[in-house]
Amino acid sequence: MFSVYILYSELHNKHYTGFTSDLEQRLNSHNEFGKDWTSRYRPWKLIYKKEFENKNLAMVYEKWLKTGAGRDFIKTLPH
Structure with a gap:
């Protein structure tokens, strides 16, 4: 199963969109210290996810x- 997800950083008013096969682990990695883009805008909260059985569709x-x-769709999501 693959999840497409949208994260929101309320502190920085930023969104991040990604896909993964392990959503819980991926969310934790976005919120940990690191040198990647998402670590600069912590904390992230999950505001949307959609699951797919097929990686290509995700x-x-x-x-x-x-x-x-x-x-435009992302702008309609509640934060």
Whole structure:
């Protein structure tokens, strides 16, 4: 199972979109100290997830969320 997810950093008013096969572990890694982009905008909270049985479908959906239409959809999500 693959999850496409959207995180929100209330402190920095930032969104992050990704996909993973282990959502709990991935959320923990985003909120830990590190040198990657997401570690600079901690804390993150999960505001949306959608699960797929197929990795390719998850990747297509994640890519769509990063388009203009996808970003418009993200703006409608409650934070």
